[in-house]
Amino acid sequence: MATLLGAGPGIVAAGARRTMTRCDGLASVSSSSHGIERVYLSAEHARVNRTVAGWMREIGMTTRVDAAGNLVGRLERATPSGAPDLDAPALVVGSHLDTVPDAGRYDGVVGVLMGLEAVRMLREPGPDGTGWRSPLPFALEVIAFADEEGTRFGRALLGSSAVAGAWDPGWWSLADDGGTTLHEAFVAFGLDPARVGEAARRPEELVGYLEAHIEQGPELDERGESLAVVSSIASARRFQIVVEGEARHAGGTPYDRRRDALLGASEAALAVERVCRAEHHVIGTVGRLETFPGAVNVVPGEARLSLDLRGELDDARDRVWRSIEREVDTIMGRRGLRWRSAEVHRAPAVFCAPLLQDVVREGIVSTLDRGVDDPATIFSRAGHDAMAIGAVTDVGMLFLRNPDGISHHPDEEVSAGDVARGTRALAEAVLQLAADRG
Structure with a gap:
């Protein structure tokens, strides 16, 4: 496979170090003094949205918080004249920023931050001149979903369900342990419950969805491999x-x-x-x-x-x-x-689209030794935002090795080296998809 990404190893390694440092920083944003806990529509949710939005703007993305509280960063497609094409469909890269109680620091978060570093690689030449700027035939978005875990209101995938146009009005009466309803929490957060439908995206607005995530199991670790193509979500x-x-x-x-x-x-x-x-x-x-x-x-x-x-x-x-x-x-x-x-x-089980599996596979192969072209393909036993987004567009996923496979626990881990390889693979997958679309 021809490698399309021009970023040198120094740029990739610097991006991985930045991702690891930022994961540590976001871990300090917690409602608990005894571990990481960050739930939907909380003060901590608002704080991480502001922080990550600042990082999005640093790399030239425009930002907004949608009608369900998800953070969206967007890099517009350029027309031949150089003007932004505001109506171009978007390839979305994303994951989530909320956590379970007493969480690890990488579940969801590392995928969002890897998405930002992939955008950086695609957007700006590096200081040593080895980076690569490429016009894409689509807009590029990074979405930090607001409520994948369902910790506060007992219903998972609220943020991504809103984006998929699958919001159920019956959810408004869901209440947290303190008796606050979802409707009341929306208002307190500054959102208008009557406008939640505005978070929904139409299929024609989207090229597809890619999600990088730690594997929440031991298979990659047992295989001694860094990255895997995800075939489906359980x-x-x-x-x-x-x-x-x-x-x-x-x-x-x-x-x-x-x-x-x-x-x-x-x-x-x-x-x-x-x-x-x-x-x-x-x-x-x-x-x-x-x-x-x-x-x-x-x-x-x-x-x-x-x-x-x-x-x-x-x-x-x-x-x-x-x-x-x-x-x-x-x-x-x-x-x-x-x-x-x-x-x-x-x-239901959600199957990753064959084309997106292919571009993720090509992305992983670009990180492997020459002649190695058969990365692992595994199915995800854990749920992800891709499950909800699959109702509105094709989805693909990339897994990173998680030593010992432990997750939803403070001992959750990922290495900077695997983050570097995963980020490069993610950026390469975007370029492979761009090449496929001409």
Whole structure:
């Protein structure tokens, strides 16, 4: 493959160092004194938007905060006369700036900042003259999505859903732990709930979407590789499960008279693991378990547990859920318990567009030793903003190695060397797509 990017290794390495430093700086913007926590429509959200907008303007991008609170930087396509073409469709590069509680500093953030460095490489010749300025046949945008994690209101992908035109008016009544509704938070942030639809983009406005992200798993680390092409993003279903038994005195109730909801729920959680282990590429997680009345001297009369179910393909995910239902029916029948489930989230698998997989692959190959042309291709078990954006345009993703695969945790890590290679690959992918479009 012919390398199109002219930036020398010094420029690429400097960009990676800048990205790592900026990740450290943004990690200090937190609502918690014990770790990183930055949620939607908070003071911390506003602060990182202002900070990153300043970095966007440094490289010649215009900036705005859209009607859902997402930060958008744009570099216009130039016409033959040199005037900006304000109506040109845009290739969007993006990820998110919000976090889970007690987060790592790279999830989402590193993808946004790598996007900025890729724009820098494409926009400006380096001081040593080895950089490369190229007119693109489309505008280039970097979007820092506002609420990928769903930490505050319990509904993920709010920012990217707004951009995809998929905002649900039923979300306005969602409330955070303090009782503030999403509608009230919009107003407090300075947004107009009646105008949220203005964040939506039309397919004809977009060329596609590219997202760089750390892999939130160990596959690249185990393979000893820095970068991967993402083939698809896992389908997901989430359930709230309630197990009903009978609350009785802990000391006075013999085992043969107990209908212990906690034991039934615990056995159900083990059944989730057993069923999912037997099915390739399906993962089930019970992340929350509560009991009621919750007294130390009372047999639990009710238990509530969550189930997060993810699979590479929708039909495999659904087949596993049916198997879990049968297992839980058996468990509860044997223990004299009742149970019910409510689905609270469903998302289909999203497949990355073949063309965008190809340009990402070519971008990665440009970073490899000569003669090596077969980078890893893996599917993402974690969700990303690309899932929502896939409803309005083609999407592609690039993964970076995450040592030990740990994420959503302070020990989350990525190396400056991998960031350098990933940023170069991302910029190269943009140029490959530009070449494809003539």
